């Protein structure tokens with residue numbers, strides 16, 4: 001029997017019949033066979049690699065330098081966060097005018113009372129040079145902002161009969177203070193600033209109530 005024909009018999013080879021040389025040849029052949037990795041093994045490897053790569057990026061981006069205080073913050077936020085933590089402490093200084101200026105647009109006052117506080121003839125009363133806004137007693141515009149105003153009212157000699165919603169429920173004291181300060185100090189108005197403490201006092205005094213009518217507020221002009 002030639003070596004060639006013995007090789008043909010592999011596998012299931014009867015080793016007793018095989019020559020040393022043919023066994024070596026058979027081994028050499030087996031070693032050359034390509035290894036067919038199973039698809040399960042392949043996909044498991046891919047999944048692990050994906051998780052590792054994703055995890056690496058995720059950790060780099062969000063882990064806040066492993067500081068438990070800033071865990072999950074984006075790295076780009078860390079500087080901001082540190083500034084905030086290290087900020088000088090003390091009572092907050094409110095820039096009421098700036099707060100009011102922003103809210104005047106955001107709360108849509110500008111849609112009715114207009115950009116220069118000029119109002120709309122016959123519909124929305126002006127805030128510029130309005131005796132309701134610039135009253136020496138700041139509690140007048142504060143009350144109107146907190147609880148709203150409805151019914152006939154005379155502003156700068158002109159009659160209006162509209163309805164303005166209350167802003168007290170939606171806005172905080174410092175925001176009302178901002179709005180009142182802004183309208184008292186814009187468009188040529190030169191009345192005093194109003195602080196959140198002053199708003200809190202008025203809010204506590206009037207409580208939750210229906211909209212004002214101008215009649216209820218006439219005492220401010222006596």
Ligand code: HEC
Nearest residue numbers: 107108109112125126130132149150151160161162163164
């Ligand atoms: C939907 C329109 C509208 C919006 C928005 C509005 N107002 Fe008015 N406002 C009125 C009307 C109408 C009156 C008069 C109510 C009446 O006739 O009794 C009034 C009255 C006033 C008054 C007293 C009268 C005057 O002209 O001085 C002030 C002060 C005032 N508004 C400030 C504000 C501020 C500040 C905002 C934003 C937070 C605001 N209003 C949002 C319609 C509006």
